Amino acid sequence: MGSACYRIPYQTLWSHLFDQCSSCGVDVIFDIHVEKIVIPQVESQRPKVLSNTGNQFYGDLVFAADGHNSATRELVIVNDDGSDDDSIRESEIFPKLDHWNSCRMTISIANMRLDPNLKLLAEGNWWTVWMCNGCFFTGGKEGEDQYGLNVYFSNPQVKIHNMEWPTEVCDSAKLKKAYQGEYEPNLQKLIEIAQSFHSSTQKPDVLSTFTNENYQVILIGDAAHAAMINGSHNAALAVEDAFVLGYLFSRLASKEQISVFLNGYNQIRSKRTKMIRESDFALLHTLS
Ligand SMILES: Cc1cc2nc3c(=O)[nH]c(=O)nc-3n(C[C@H](O)[C@H](O)[C@H](O)COP(=O)(O)OP(=O)(O)OC[C@H]3O[C@@H](n4cnc5c(N)ncnc54)[C@H](O)[C@@H]3O)c2cc1C
Structure with a gap:
């Protein structure tokens, strides 16, 4: 693979991340299903998350880490067909x-x-x-x-x-x-x-942006990427997303900076995920 890698049971990684969040005072609610995310028409209002238990959650930003079959992705791909993604040169000869x-x-x-x-x-x-x-x-x-x-x-x-x-x-x-x-x-x-x-x-969506138009919904992890499933980069990409967001937002000084930082997130992560996707694609064709 050209670099160090670790094989970690899913449960071990999950527990480690959960412990880290708990130690920072993050409140985790289990056994609820997000049914809808309501984006306000007026940018000054906050997005609302509706759950199957009837709860409503408000926040300045919604970070959606709802995985491979993300429903939240729809909010981001409304105007995004990945067509400006000219750096992905998937061959016409080989299956996409x-x-x-x-x-x-x-x-x-x-x-x-x-x-x-x-x-x-x-x-x-x-x-x-x-x-x-x-x-x-x-x-x-x-x-x-x-x-x-x-x-x-x-x-x-x-x-x-x-x-x-x-x-x-x-x-x-x-x-x-x-x-x-x-x-x-x-x-x-x-x-x-x-x-x-x-x-x-494999997931068909290749996103050129991981945020919605008004920067209130942010996709991370499998929800955002179209890396090769059962490849070697998926969990690592999710951790990288979190790291980049953490790094950027640790420098946040005013609300006005949010869109600037999220633009940065989009640029940094798009470049990286395109590179991974191309490498995965080359691997598939070389080995098969
Ligand atoms: C069998 C298998 C083997 C894999 N092997 C590897 C590997 O060897 N190496 C590697 O790097 N990656 C591997 N992966 C991929 C890796 O597991 C993912 O990249 C990683 O888990 C992504 O993390 P995530 O948090 O983005 O998504 P997930 O871990 O999928 O978490 C998403 C969570 O969101 C929840 N969710 C979804 N919708 C809703 C909703 N509406 N309301 C509430 N909750 C919701 C889901 O229940 C889930 O708990 C494998 C995946 C599978 C399935």
Whole structure:
């Protein structure tokens, strides 16, 4: 990958961030669903967030971190089709990034140890890449007891159920069948003994701005980016967004500066996410 990277369980990262927020006095409310964000017509008024519990929350700014299937994104893409994004040079020959699907499988290391060939994979601390015809797989240990296997393939005809992070019921027998093929024997065995399958489609929206017109709604994390799902940059991009916003807003001296700082946020993050998207795109085509 060309730089240091860390493999951290989702739960560990989540707990760390939650503890950090709690220690700064951030009030976190669980088990409510945001149903609507109301943007006032008059800029001097504050936006309102409506929840399924009937609560209304007001604030100067709404930071929307509602993930891959963000509903808030609609507020930002009203006038944004990403068409001024001329630096993204997705090839006409290869399928576009949003035509790619991926599936993440998990395999028990204990089961891998029962097979002499898989045992070698289970013992190494390296990532293995299987380059196939029109798709590719990556695999590596995730902690001491689990091996993660990702498949990336492009087929606009295949409609994949786009799963959120929390475990959902999925027909693993059906998915297992979908990903089986004439692959390298170790890879075939891994698919056969995989225990969980988590599928995602890539996101089509390429935003040229991450804020709404009057700078009251700001997208961060997966809500903002169109990086490759199951790639290596997604969580890092979310942390970078937060860092950039934190850095800029720690210097805020007046309300008038908000739009200037958010313009800066848009410019800094657009440049970075375009670079990541191009790199992800190149990776997909090189490996498949
Ligand atoms: C199976 C899988 C494997 C992954 N592997 C990697 C990896 O190896 N490396 C990597 O960097 N990234 C990986 N990712 C991506 C990584 O998890 C995301 O980039 C990261 O979680 C983004 O953080 P986020 O806060 O933007 O969104 P999320 O973590 O998705 O959080 C969004 C939250 O918003 C909540 N939400 C959504 N809508 C509403 C609403 N209307 N009201 C209230 N709450 C709402 C959701 O319930 C969710 O809790 C993976 C993702 C998946 C699904």
